[in-house]
Amino acid sequence: MGPERPERSARPADAFFESMWEAAAPATVVHTIRLAGHTVDLCFSSALEPRLMPALAHLTTEPGKRVDLQVRLWDSDSTGVPLPATPWSFDDYPDGGEIRGPDTDIISIAYRFDPGALSLLDRASGRAVFWIDAGSSVPGWMSAAPLRTILPWFIATTGGQFVHGAGVGLGGGGILIAGAGGSGKSTTALLCATAGLEYLGDDYVIVGADDALHSAYGSGKLDDDSLRLMPQLEEWIVNDDPELSKHVVMMSRAFPDRVVPQLTLHAVVLPHVTDSDRSRFRPASASDSLLALAPTTMFQLPGAGRPALRFMADIARGVPTFHLDLGPPEGVAESVSEFLRSGGPA
Amino acid sequence: MPPRSNGWIELMDQDQTLRANTPTVIGEVIDDDVVLINFETGTYYLLGGAGAEIWPMLERGASLAAIAARLGERHQIDNGDLRTDLETWLGELLSENLIAAVDAGSDGARRDAKTADSPDDVGGYAPPTVTRFDDMQEMLLLDPIHDVTEAGWPHRPTDRR
Numbered sequence: 086m087g088p089e090r091p092e093r094s095a096r097p098a099d100a101f102f103e104s105m106w107e108a109a110a111p112a113t114v115v116h117t118i119r120l121a122g123h124t125v126d127l128c129f130s131s132a133l134e135p136r137l138m139p140a141l142a143h144l145t146t147e148p149g150k151r152v153d154l155q156v157r158l159w160d161s162d163s164t165g166v167p168l169p170a171t172p173w174s175f176d177d178y179p180d181g182g183e184i185r186g187p188d189t190d191i192i193s194i195a196y197r198f199d200p201g202a203l204s205l206l207d208r209a210s211g212r213a214v215f216w217i218d219a220g221s222s223v224p225g226w227m228s229a230a231p232l233r234t235i236l237p238w239f240i241a242t243t244g245g246q247f248v249h250g251a252g253v254g255l256g257g258g259g260i261l262i263a264g265a266g267g268s269g270k271s272t273t274a275l276l277c278a279t280a281g282l283e284y285l286g287d288d289y290v291i292v293g294a295d296d297a298l299h300s301a302y303g304s305g306k307l308d309d310d311s312l313r314l315m316p317q318l319e320e321w322i323v324n325d326d327p328e329l330s331k332h333v334v335m336m337s338r339a340f341p342d343r344v345v346p347q348l349t350l351h352a353v354v355l356p357h358v359t360d361s362d363r364s365r366f367r368p369a370s371a372s373d374s375l376l377a378l379a380p381t382t383m384f385q386l387p388g389a390g391r392p393a394l395r396f397m398a399d400i401a402r403g404v405p406t407f408h409l410d411l412g413p414p415e416g417v418a419e420s421v422s423e424f425l426r427s428g429g430p431a
Numbered sequence: 432m433p434p435r436s437n438g439w440i441e442l443m444d445q446d447q448t449l450r451a452n453t454p455t456v457i458g459e460v461i462d463d464d465v466v467l468i469n470f471e472t473g474t475y476y477l478l479g480g481a482g483a484e485i486w487p488m489l490e491r492g493a494s495l496a497a498i499a500a501r502l503g504e505r506h507q508i509d510n511g512d513l514r515t516d517l518e519t520w521l522g523e524l525l526s527e528n529l530i531a532a533v534d535a536g537s538d539g540a541r542r543d544a545k546t547a548d549s550p551d552d553v554g555g556y557a558p559p560t561v562t563r564f565d566d567m568q569e570m571l572l573l574d575p576i577h578d579v580t581e582a583g584w585p586h587r588p589t590d591r592r
Contacts, residue, residue, distance in 0.1 A: 265566055372464040372477060379459075380468055380475040380567050391457050394468065398459045 132220030162219030244294030252285030259348025303337025
């Protein structure tokens with residue numbers, strides 16, 4: 086069943102959305118993906134498709150009769166269509182990205198200042214528009230996690246939540262690896278994937294209304310130190326994220342049979358880099374879990390307010406959480422495998 | 432970090448209503464703690480001790496005197512000791528802009544301590560604590576708009592290319 090759609094009324098935001106939707110008409114390269122159980126049609130301009138589709142390609146499915154969300158992704162440079170006039174003033178841009186004034190319960194509009202990308206979602210019609218001035222303006226982080234504003238908005242309408250974290254699993258059962266940058270989250274996830282575990286993503290994953298863990302992006306990020314641990318990933322580097330000094334790896338190409346769309350969520354795991362002689366799990370509190378999940382998610386996703394905090398608090402209360410004190414890298418995947426096999430810390 | 436008082440609370444009428452600085456600040460009580468997020472600063476906090484008991488009162492609006500009376504009644508402890516703890520702790524929350532003094536006629540004040548509520552299932556009293564985390568500030572401020580100019584928006588300004 087698709088998301089419930091509210092009724093819309095005539096407001097300036099509606100008119101602007103329609104002008105953006107029409108301006109995006111040249112976006113005609115169509116792909117259909119299945120995102121957390123929902124069918125999403127993506128219509129790209131020719132310049133954006135090669136830059137924004139690869140990280141979503143592992144979710145590709147056959148076109149469906151019912152489409153829950155239709156997104157047009159376009160750029161002015163390759164289409165020759167300028168951005169329509171905006172109905173808001175320069176005072177309406179807050180730091181968080183969502184634009185004050187035209188943003189309503191029905192239509193959300195956000196502007197990402199760097200690299201200059203506009204995202205709109207019309208919840209009433211199940212349509213969305215993404216705009217950037219040119220394909221060459223798409224930065225590495227955006228190629229690794231495209232539509233990082235629109236898709237979280239949409240998933241929220243389905244009762245799910247994008248979460249800043251990684252997901253790996255074994256036999257369909259998985260863990261959500263959470264923590265701020267530098268905690269070892271990405272390296273842990275990529276070490277597990279290269280060792281043969283199932284992989285959902287290393288940056289953002291979705292906790293669905295079904296409480297399952299769903300994949301959003303088939304990419305991974307690693308720095309030079311991590312690349313030295315996993316040299317087999319070098320040939321799959323597709324881009325760089327200079328802001329974080331990380332390489333973007335398309336894991337869905339490197340390990341197409343290991344990147345899975347969904348896992349049953351068994352535990353939240355909070356990694357920490359330590360000098361321990363081996364990796365160890367130990368119980369964590371619900372507040373540890375929420376501290377690891379919520380701030381890093383909410384500060385990065387426009388519009389993630391109290392409902393998002395409550396959603397993640399429910400995860401923290403309901404899903405067992407463990408600290409993972411990371412030992413030498415070569416033993417990390419085996420420790421995670423053993424944890425997943427035995428259903429808890431050894 | 433050690434609690435500190437900025438002197439606000441000592442100078443303030445203890446019947447002054449204080450209220451959580453929502454929606455800039457939102458919080459969630461989880462187990463015996465509260466996780467607070469300040470969207471304006473990119474800082475987040477963990478309130479411990481009696482903080483989980485007091486925060487719901489502050490979300491509705493409550494004065495120091497009312498909070499002390501409520502806690503004293505629940506935990507059967509000396510009001511003077513409570514006030515000392517609360518002055519320090521509320522001073523910290525004020526200095527971090529997590530709460531604010533509100534006017535007597537405001538929405539916050541109308542929901543003052545007489546109707547303020549907090550979890551019924553409370554354990555023994557422990558002085559409220561606040562732990563501050565600022566490791567996310569840089570992330571929040573990565574995408575500033577302060578230098579947007581009419582010539583530059585919505586296209587990236589030349590100095591950012």
